[in-house]
Amino acid sequence: MNPPAPALYRRLLGDAWDTVPAPVRQMHELPYCGGGAVVADGVAMVERGRGLLARLVAALFGFPPAGREIPVTVEFDVQDGIEHWRRTFAGHSFASTQEAGQGRIAHLLCERFGPLAIGIALVPDREKLGFEVRSWSLLGLPLPLAVAPRGNSYEHADGGRFGFHIEIRHGLTGLIVAYRGWLVPRRFGGDELQAAAPAQVPGTLVRAGRSA
Numbered sequence: 001m002n003p004p005a006p007a008l009y010r011r012l013l014g015d016a017w018d019t020v021p022a023p024v025r026q027m028h029e030l031p032y033c034g035g036g037a038v039v040a041d042g043v044a045m046v047e048r049g050r051g052l053l054a055r056l057v058a059a060l061f062g063f064p065p066a067g068r069e070i071p072v073t074v075e076f077d078v079q080d081g082i083e084h085w086r087r088t089f090a091g092h093s094f095a096s097t098q099e100a101g102q103g104r105i106a107h108l109l110c111e112r113f114g115p116l117a118i119g120i121a122l123v124p125d126r127e128k129l130g131f132e133v134r135s136w137s138l139l140g141l142p143l144p145l146a147v148a149p150r151g152n153s154y155e156h157a158d159g160g161r162f163g164f165h166i167e168i169r170h171g172l173t174g175l176i177v178a179y180r181g182w183l184v185p186r187r188f189g190g191d192e193l194q195a196a197a198p199a200q201v202p203g204t205l206v207r208a209g210r211s212a
Contacts, residue, residue, distance in 0.1 A: 007032045008083055012100060012109055012122055020124045021157035030185055037077035040162070044072045044181030046089060054173040061113055063177040064089035074183055105135050115139045128156035147171060151178070158182040
């Protein structure tokens with residue numbers, strides 16, 4: 001039997017992969033272990049830009065409404081070398097694909113939201129795995145990097161769990177969306193997920209739409 005293919009992020013980072021926090025490495029390697037799609041559950045906080053253009057862009061991509069303590073489910077798997085991600089925040093879903101960049105974005109992570117492709121540099125250290133936009137295109141046509149979306153985005157260890165902090169901003173809109181929280185792979189079982197829930201978060205989960 002052939003050994004499993006290396007995880008996408010491992011291939012892109014090479015030896016630097018070992019400097020990434022363990023929960024982040026574990027999450028990205030799970031779909032390559034032969035168990036099929038990975039489903040992870042957790043809790044997030046979502047902020048949304050208040051301007052009209054920011055709201056229109058967020059609606060176009062299906063980004064979730066603002067809220068606190070929002071239940072999150074993320075499902076991703078690998079098909080023909082491409083990772084398919086679906087993120088669901090209290091019933092609001094949006095999807096993207098991730099793959100190794102080719103040609104002018106070789107060595108970058110290529111994330112696609114429909115016709116929009118973003119070339120992302122993975123920037124590792126022992127505290128987090130950062131994401132920096134280095135290229136973007138629409139329908140295959142390169143767009144100026146100076147007007148690309150930006151934001152302080154990274155994955156990290158959150159008390160032994162996989163943590164995420166994603167921020168999308170643009171010069172014309174300001175903040176479009178920011179979401180941060182934690183996830184636990186469902187294959188670990190409900191008891192482990194319950195045990196991993198942060199004791200410092202009071203109250204019960206609420207539906208998205210509450211003002212952040």
